[in-house]
Amino acid sequence: MMKTVLLVDDSVTMLKSLQTALEISGFKVATATDGEAAMRLLRGGLRPDLVITDINMPHMDGLTFIRHARQTLRFTPILALTTEGQRAKRDEAKQLGATGWILKPALGSDLMKVVNQVLPTLMVA
Numbered sequence: 001m002m003k004t005v006l007l008v009d010d011s012v013t014m015l016k017s018l019q020t021a022l023e024i025s026g027f028k029v030a031t032a033t034d035g036e037a038a039m040r041l042l043r044g045g046l047r048p049d050l051v052i053t054d055i056n057m058p059h060m061d062g063l064t065f066i067r068h069a070r071q072t073l074r075f076t077p078i079l080a081l082t083t084e085g086q087r088a089k090r091d092e093a094k095q096l097g098a099t100g101w102i103l104k105p106a107l108g109s110d111l112m113k114v115v116n117q118v119l120p121t122l123m124v125a
Helices: 012-024 035-043 062-072 089-097 108-118
Strands: 004-008 027-032 049-052 078-082 098-104
Touching: 004 012, 004 035, 012 027, 012 049, 012 108, 027 035, 035 049, 035 062, 049 062, 062 078, 062 089, 078 089, 078 108, 089 098, 098 108
Parallel strands: 004 027, 004 049, 049 078, 078 098
Antiparallel strands: none
16 A cells, blocks of 8 residues: 655745655655645544655644644654754754654755654655
């Protein structure tokens, strides 16, 4: 069964780049351009195996999204994707329920390395 990743980022270029890397690796990918759109997908019944979300987005930022998503996705890994390198932001994301942190720009191979660390059973040969 194909695993699903929810990608949330306000940069269409970043979404497409990460989506391509994940699809090449055998994942089904759902996308949203902000936290509000991602929450609509979750409320609509989407249950991804992994969430990767940007932190700095309009309408609903990634930290707020993580807090809300954790109410629905209690055990699903959530990776924060951002240009922010500040320790305080990382700590806040972790406190809200983020599983890990990826710094932008995340190249396909770097992304897959982290995805495979978080979901080792999903490694694609």
